Amino acid sequence: MLHETWKTHEPLKKVEVVHTNAQKFKVSDMLTVGKQYDVINETEDYYQIIDNAGLVGGYYKTYFKEV
Known part of the structure; x- marks a missing residue:
């Protein structure tokens, strides 16, 4: 399952x-x-990132801009 290895992916x-x-x-x-996050996975509407809790979470793309 892809989501089980997200934390180890580039x-x-x-x-x-x-x-x-x-x-x-x-x-x-x-x-x-103002903080930058690494995108682990991307879908049409969401970015999956490692958030402040240290877990992978999915958030709407509207909260972000690409660096």
């Missing part, structure tokens, strides 16, 4: 958090505005 690219203004979920605890 990052695809880096993204920087632009905002944490979520409509439905609170993401300000897991993302820091």
Whole structure:
């Protein structure tokens, strides 16, 4: 299963958090505005990154800009 090896994969690219203004979920605890994160996996709508908790989480691309 692909998701079980995400932490050991080479990052695809880096993204920087632009905002944490979520409509439905609170993401300000897991993302820091201005901080850069490595993208582990990417889908059409989401980036999977290692967040502030040290776990891989999926977040909408609208929170980020590519570095």
